[in-house]
Amino acid sequence: TTQLLKPLRLLLLGAPGSGKGTQTSRLLKEIPQLSSISSGDILRQEIKSESELGREAATYIVQGKLLPDVLITRLVTFRLSALTWLKPSAAWLLDGFPRTTTQALALDELLKQHDADLNLVVELDVPESVILERIENRYVHVPSGRVYNLQYNPPKVPGLDDITGEPLTKRLDDTAQVFKKRLEEYNKTNEPLKKYYERSGVLSTISGETSDIIFPKLLNLITSQFGD
Ligand code: G5P
Ligand code: MG
Secondary structure, rough: OOOOOOOOOOEEEEEHHHHOHHHHHHHHHHHHOOOOEEEHHHHHHHHHOOOOHHHHHHHHOOOOOOOOOOHHHHHHHHHHHOHHHHHHHOOOOEEEEOHHHHHHHHHHHHHHHHOOOOOEEEEHHHHHHHHHHHHHHHEEEOOOOEEOOOOOOOOOOOOOOOOOOOEOOOOOOOOHHHHHHHHHHHHHHHHHHHHHHHHHEEEEEOOOOOOHHHHHHHHHHHHHHHHH
């Protein structure tokens, strides 16, 4: 495992299917000090529990559209504030939020009030051509956010989560048609968001066709800046 000497506050960017969730679970395993929040996982849990918010979120998600900034920002910052994440010493990573510059500004504002900041933003750059197949073979365990792929990392028992033995499900938005829409949304919002983080000097890009290629590069980047 890896020890951090400085608190890492990382945001992972990347197209749908680029491996944000996959890299998140590997980092959590490798760096015990880290916690994570995934906006998509939170929304899928809300949908599963049939909350009012979940019902509203589902109307956007099934169309591959982003939720309104106000709604998602309220949801994620509420979770951030409920944890001890706003202490300057906390080390954490975000997957899927912020996704627009409006969301980025709102998060920065909140962090600034607590003398904290995002200190690393990493874009996972994976060719679109290899992503679609991943999505069609993806199964998820909603309560934990664990992701599987029937070829790449299949569950030990078909259809069941490795840890809890609970059933896996398909995501509502993992069809070829909705995926296309999600990619379009990503391509629209990602450039301005990247520019925003480029200006504050925290943006890095890691390219690779597989998560196995990307992970060591990502870990290297983190240890060179935050490790011993
Ligand atoms: P999400 O949930 O944030 P996306 O679209 O950003 O969803 P997604 O699809 O969750 O991202 P990922 O996390 O980047 O992709 O990828 P992953 O799950 O780790 O990997 C994909 C699959 O490939 C898995 O099956 C994995 O096992 C497999 N895999 C990984 N690596 C490899 C490899 O090297 N090789 C192979 N063969 N397979 C591999 O957002 C969903 C929706 O929620 C709303 C929006 O509606 C959004 O569309 N939302 C927001 N709306 C507004 N603002 C926000 N901030 C929002 N956040 C969420
Ligand atoms: Mg994900």
